[in-house]
Amino acid sequence: MDDTSRRGVLQGMGTGMLTALAGRGLAAVPAPAPGRKLGYAIVGLGGYATRQIMPQFRDCDHSRLVALVSGTPGKLTRYAAEYDIPASNLYSYATFDRIRDNPSIDIVYIVLPNSMHAEYSIRAAQAGKHVLCEKPMAVSVAECEAMIAASRKANRKLMIGYRSRFEPYNQLAIQLARGGHVGPTRIITAEHGFNAQPGQWRLDRAMSGGGSLMDIGIYSLNAVRYLSGEEPVSVTAVESTDRRDPRFRTVEDRIDFMLRFPSGIVANCVSSYSSNHNAYRVNGTDGFIAMEPATPYEGQRMMIRKDGVTAPRVLPKPPKTQFVGQLDHLAICVMTDQQPIVAGEEGLADLHVMEAIYRSAREGRAVTLRS
């Protein structure tokens, strides 16, 4: 792990872990003023925002929910009441840009369909706000680059919602894999998929920008990048979609891909909208680090094989969830002027590879990426 990413991991940890690690000679980052909380506006009140994200603020040390943005007045009323948010902090998409005049909003969290990520991230930056944007960052490399440019121009932070980077098992897997705990990594397998239900926006390319890769295969891709700590140099992909299935009229079902990394590591990845997968395994010369499930909201399980013995590795229940860690990380980065560990550049890197995956599947050939 290099200094930048080590600092990043530390920022995702609680204060207790920071203190513990400081005793092992690792430098801590500047601490924010205790008790200070930045204000978040949530943009898009779908299931992920309302069921997974919004309840987390009560456990945050540095973040609070202060504003809501939705096109559905009934949702604004309901969640404003539930979270005690004043009417002056409720916005529609038509009035969104007025957040500029609301100093209680520090950070805008974009939880919209993929095709709207770029537009609302850029408008938020232009309104002077920091941005946390859900993954995939956008539906193209060009959009990602425009988002990064907008946040730079506004001198505001931009972070992508890669929540697993704030989850202790995934953090440990990164540390063990990159530290050679089971020898140098040779092959990483990563599988993510679920049975897509008809009628969701994710099955409409105009909203999603693509199929399983955009929504769930991105977890396989992001995992092999964070577990290897490298950027792929070549991409090879195979798509299999039954276009007679009404779910898959405009987006792909399965798109599996292999990546080759500069050190020689090969990654073998599954992305599926018609079967359930949630696992990865780092295979080193001396054993493996396996996670299954690897990236759920909770309940990660790790098995390690080393010296011929396979055994579970159990971590204590963390005091804060990965969602809280993610929300507070950006708040801390804003308060201490640090770059988030999963900044816009991280989302851009995934989109670079994803565009190559689609191209490889379409053209039936390996696509070389700049190393």
Added chain:
Amino acid sequence: MDDTSRRGVLQGMGTGMLTALAGRGLAAVPAPAPGRKLGYAIVGLGGYATRQIMPQFRDCDHSRLVALVSGTPGKLTRYAAEYDIPASNLYSYATFDRIRDNPSIDIVYIVLPNSMHAEYSIRAAQAGKHVLCEKPMAVSVAECEAMIAASRKANRKLMIGYRSRFEPYNQLAIQLARGGHVGPTRIITAEHGFNAQPGQWRLDRAMSGGGSLMDIGIYSLNAVRYLSGEEPVSVTAVESTDRRDPRFRTVEDRIDFMLRFPSGIVANCVSSYSSNHNAYRVNGTDGFIAMEPATPYEGQRMMIRKDGVTAPRVLPKPPKTQFVGQLDHLAICVMTDQQPIVAGEEGLADLHVMEAIYRSAREGRAVTLRS
């Protein structure tokens, strides 16, 4: 499963299973005369032959060890004494063709380095003997075709040593996967590999014909073919070999590949000479059938996920090993004039795909196979 392959699976089962299945309306095959045993000659007295194969004859119902072929006189003396084989039934490679004049030899089992499989299989057929040949069947499609032609011309059986087809967990996995136990199959992952030790013939291309794919990756390939029951229509492969590693001067280390099948099934396969893998998983729309280890000499373990529950599936210890099942299967096929379930055509089918895997990795493109 079609009738041909069902009959084939039955031939790999013990009599008890045949009786049980007959009660379920499945036809049994002609039974050989009880107590009749065909004579095997083992060609090549390496570790696999002497440690795994030869001790199995004591448990066979229809096979016995009657002759040995080796270029090392000391091995012939040692194993002739151990297995009570008369001097008249010991051969060198120079005297090999004289097996023609030895009526006690019915079947010749070729356990030589890969590059010698074709020559000795063909010479055995020309000597009027049936042949069991280790996998890979040979080092090229052309050699496989010559072997099949020679056995046909001699009107003799030719079988390839795909031992997992005689192992109950693998037989059950085939039955469950093809029967849709976890819904239609969508994605199969299969991983096989080990850390190759320097100095073995398998690392010398002149003897092995290739690296991990020839030796261990073939298990991943063969498994996805028998689990799907289909032949792949396209092949995409990525190789990663550190040529500075003295083990890999002439053969590949890792070569991962993806196959697409006519029904839309995608297979994602690992083949490695620098990390340990032995697993496969059939992912259907409603769950999975997982085997790990999948293809060891013993100790297979199966997990099934269905209706949201993951549970082990434990079979009773079989009365006979997969090695015994394999030896007796060919003997029974000879006695009853049946085609072995893993005839030369099965080995040829793997070599067809393996040549496409090498070509795909070399040319960086998907290779289409005739369907």
